[in-house]
């Protein structure tokens with residue numbers, strides 16, 4: 300039922316959502332599904348730390364890019380993309396630096412990425428922005444884009460552990476295969492529905 304609600308909220312199909320025990324679990328699922336030891340994961344040097352922890356846990360190589368003024372520099376990140384880059388994580392706004400990239404900047408960046416790269420946009424704080432980047436056109440165009448949101452921040456439900464990812468039905472199908480069958484508990488889901496309403 301929460302996935303249907305999210306479908307209405309984002310104007311996407313319910314099959315384009317995966318629920319997680321917090322969006323931290325979605326980050327871990329991305330690692331399980333996509334990362335092999337010879338893959339590279341591209342992150343900013345002061346990005347949310349869980350991306351790096353998951354990448355290291357899966358034995359992948361972490362490529363950290365400099366963040367002048369504590370902000371993700373998307374030009375530098377683009378230059379660091381290699382044949383082996385599998386995942387790129389961009390939290391905008393970021394935690395712990397509180398900095399964000401503009402919607403236009405992110406749009407240009409996503410368009411510039413080669414086919415083999417999966418772009419993961421962490422929208423934990425998107426609701427606090429006046430003009431957040433909208434990943435849905437890129438998802439509809441078939442780019443490998445996965446966005447993640449959480450009920451922990453704007454809704455204040457961190458202790459209940461509920462977040463979600465959204466993307467193409469194919470991408471979500473792959474992530475669904477890697478999760479535990481009962482990963483998102485019913486109290487958290489009921490509360491999330493109430494929060495959306």
Ligand SMILES: *Cc1c(COP(=O)(O)O)cnc(C)c1O
Nearest residue numbers: 321322323347394423449451462
């Ligand atoms: C809080 C946070 C999350 C996820 O939190 P969950 O409680 O696991 O949903 C993800 N990314 C960033 C940048 C965060 O600050």
